[in-house]
Amino acid sequence: MAKFIERLDKAASSNRSLLSIGIDPAPSSMPIDDIATFTTAIIEATSDLVCAYKPQMAFFEAEGIAGLRALEATIRAIPSNIPIILDAKRGDIGNTSAAYAKAAFEVWGADAITVSPYMGTDSVDPFTAYSDRGVFVLTRTSNPGGADFEDKLLLDSNEPLYIEVTRRAIQWNSHGNVGLVVGATTPDELTRVRDICGDMPILLPGIGAQGGDLESSISNGVDRHGRRAIINVARGVLYASSGADFAEAARREATRIRDSINTELDRLGYPWE
Amino acid sequence: MAKFIERLDKAASSNRSLLSIGIDPAPSSMPIDDIATFTTAIIEATSDLVCAYKPQMAFFEAEGIAGLRALEATIRAIPSNIPIILDAKRGDIGNTSAAYAKAAFEVWGADAITVSPYMGTDSVDPFTAYSDRGVFVLTRTSNPGGADFEDKLLLDSNEPLYIEVTRRAIQWNSHGNVGLVVGATTPDELTRVRDICGDMPILLPGIGAQGGDLESSISNGVDRHGRRAIINVARGVLYASSGADFAEAARREATRIRDSINTELDRLGYPWE
Numbered sequence: 001m002a003k004f005i006e007r008l009d010k011a012a013s014s015n016r017s018l019l020s021i022g023i024d025p026a027p028s029s030m031p032i033d034d035i036a037t038f039t040t041a042i043i044e045a046t047s048d049l050v051c052a053y054k055p056q057m058a059f060f061e062a063e064g065i066a067g068l069r070a071l072e073a074t075i076r077a078i079p080s081n082i083p084i085i086l087d088a089k090r091g092d093i094g095n096t097s098a099a100y101a102k103a104a105f106e107v108w109g110a111d112a113i114t115v116s117p118y119m120g121t122d123s124v125d126p127f128t129a130y131s132d133r134g135v136f137v138l139t140r141t142s143n144p145g146g147a148d149f150e151d152k153l154l155l156d157s158n159e160p161l162y163i164e165v166t167r168r169a170i171q172w173n174s175h176g177n178v179g180l181v182v183g184a185t186t187p188d189e190l191t192r193v194r195d196i197c198g199d200m201p202i203l204l205p206g207i208g209a210q211g212g213d214l215e216s217s218i219s220n221g222v223d224r225h226g227r228r229a230i231i232n233v234a235r236g237v238l239y240a241s242s243g244a245d246f247a248e249a250a251r252r253e254a255t256r257i258r259d260s261i262n263t264e265l266d267r268l269g270y271p272w273e
Numbered sequence: 274m275a276k277f278i279e280r281l282d283k284a285a286s287s288n289r290s291l292l293s294i295g296i297d298p299a300p301s302s303m304p305i306d307d308i309a310t311f312t313t314a315i316i317e318a319t320s321d322l323v324c325a326y327k328p329q330m331a332f333f334e335a336e337g338i339a340g341l342r343a344l345e346a347t348i349r350a351i352p353s354n355i356p357i358i359l360d361a362k363r364g365d366i367g368n369t370s371a372a373y374a375k376a377a378f379e380v381w382g383a384d385a386i387t388v389s390p391y392m393g394t395d396s397v398d399p400f401t402a403y404s405d406r407g408v409f410v411l412t413r414t415s416n417p418g419g420a421d422f423e424d425k426l427l428l429d430s431n432e433p434l435y436i437e438v439t440r441r442a443i444q445w446n447s448h449g450n451v452g453l454v455v456g457a458t459t460p461d462e463l464t465r466v467r468d469i470c471g472d473m474p475i476l477l478p479g480i481g482a483q484g485g486d487l488e489s490s491i492s493n494g495v496d497r498h499g500r501r502a503i504i505n506v507a508r509g510v511l512y513a514s515s516g517a518d519f520a521e522a523a524r525r526e527a528t529r530i531r532d533s534i535n536t537e538l539d540r541l542g543y544p545w546e
Contacts, residue, residue, distance in 0.1 A: 024369070026368070026372070056365075056369060056372075058363075058365060058369045058370070058372035058373045058376065059369070059372050061372065061373065061376035061380070062372040062373070062375040062376045062380065063380070064376070064380040064381075065338060065341055065342065065345075068338055068341060069338065072338075087365075089363070089364060089365055089389070089392075090331075090362070091362060091389065092329075092331060092360075092362055093414070093415065093416040093478075093483070094416065095299070096297070096329060096331045096332070097331070099299070099329075099331035099332050099334065099335040100331045100334065100335070102335045103331065103334035103335045103337070107334070107335065107336070107337040108337075116362070116364065116389045116391050116392075117391065117421075117422060118389050118390065118391040118411060118414075118422060118423065119362075119389075119411065119414045119416055119418055119419060119421075119423075120414075120416065120417070120418020120419060120420065120421030120422055120423070121417070121418040121421055122416050122417050122418040123416060123418050124418075138391060138392065141366070141391075141392045141393075142366065143366040143367065143392055143393065143395050143396060144393070144394070144395050145392050145393020145394040145395040145396050145397075146392060146393055147393065148390075148392075148393030148394055148441065149390060149391060149393055149434065149437065149438065149441075150391065150392075150393070152427050152428075152429070152434065152437065153427065153428035153429065154425050154426065154427060154428060155425075155426035155427060155428045155431060156425070156426065158428065161422065161425065161434070164422065164425065165422065168421065168422075205366075210366070
């Protein structure tokens, strides 16, 4: 299997898109009852518009075994050329992280996963050991509590914790399969992370429902080639309509966002070839 | 339902035990093939010796849907008077943490969960909102990488990150349902956390396979009444024998550890009544 970053780049360029759709099936928001029917319709309506899909484990786990069967069906519905980033924020001691990595990559069949850095190097190593899969490390998250610890200045460096995490993530990138998660809600922090991390991919949640700004996320988030920012939108696309036209509405909204991203890329001098 | 801490205290005093058994069913280590048969036998052989069981989600997830069915069976096998601490180390933005909390407490039926603090207050709130359930916050973990970030000194306090997490966890304890996870491998850090957190429960993994010392974990970990330390052992009990006598061997080893803990409690002047 090609490396994750190659598959990501290829999906982005063939669909001319930096948009990722977050698959967060919350039954109370869904226009229909069945999760797999809902997610499959969304995927079929949008798979030529995205560089990745990001299923959120929590929403499937919250429905128990039936929800995890829906996760299986959702993953089967995603075309093989579109990478799947499983949003799971896992991390534990070494042998336990190895079990989580097996679950994500061998059981569910994800191409990449999000992980929490709190427990340090040996909690992340079992994920990066799958050298053809991607590992996105939480760095500066999009939520209000992202400031509680991630922004704390460290005594030895006079830099915030999220910068220390960025520097460690660079060390963890010996297989070239590590990326970072930075919220679209904090553009200055995004700029600092991009300045340090070179051309590593950055997953950017927080556009839309969480209030992140699209233009600054792109201008601050892309690498020196105008690529490697993965702009994730979930609720704004999934729940664009609460009616029977939800899939068409999702397609319209995904097209609008993809095109807005591309307009900004053009403006910045990074058109698709 | 009584509060988690009351159920924990009651199980501890009725079994005269601060021992928790970690249920980490790794097929490569198991003496028999079927996870649910294995975990049920372990539970039946030990449930009068423990104050809690701690199933590790990762080992069940690693076996896919069949593994999660085994988790259901495992949880069903645990007597209702013994609290179940689901080791999952979850944490995400608010609406996603709410889905994880629903999964842990409503789907799987856990009495408590472990959470990661990295994403801050709003990532933990949806768990503590279940006021009758327990929430154990990762503080200073038992693994080598626990030093990478958790030990970093903060500029504003000149204290390590794990102490800042402890202070936040105290703030998060308004429902009286928060505990801390501190590795048995770092006795000095355990002492500092206990000094600050009063009588909050501390979950102590790391005895046995990870090299933590039992006596110092008890003397440094208990509260001023000699209680509220949950000494977790997984591999040492589960895999005490690789033969057909695995359940009897697990019982022997659990008895030995429980009694060693009680000998130390006696020595410290905290006998059971």
